[in-house]
Amino acid sequence: MVAIFGAEAADAVLDVTGGDVNDELLAARDTVTRITGAPGRPFRRWVEENAAAFR
Structure with missing residues (x-):
């Protein structure tokens, strides 16, 4: 991306799209289970x- 956008724009794109990954973002959550009563899938x-519903 740097070659196309330049370093500053490439950093901005990664920031907007979640390119700044850290331990907090990687932590597993139980949100789906707490809200729906069933584990995420x-x-x-x-x-x-x-799929059949969209055919």
């Missing part, structure tokens, strides 16, 4: 279970 599994 991978997006791939949701797609497999719901």
Whole structure:
């Protein structure tokens, strides 16, 4: 990205898109389980279970 946008713009893009990863962002959360009463599941599994609804 630096070659295309320059260093400053590339840093800004990474900041906006979550490029600044730290330990706090990597921590696992129990939010889905607390709100829905069921554990979170991978997006791939949701797609497999719901693909027919979009055909």
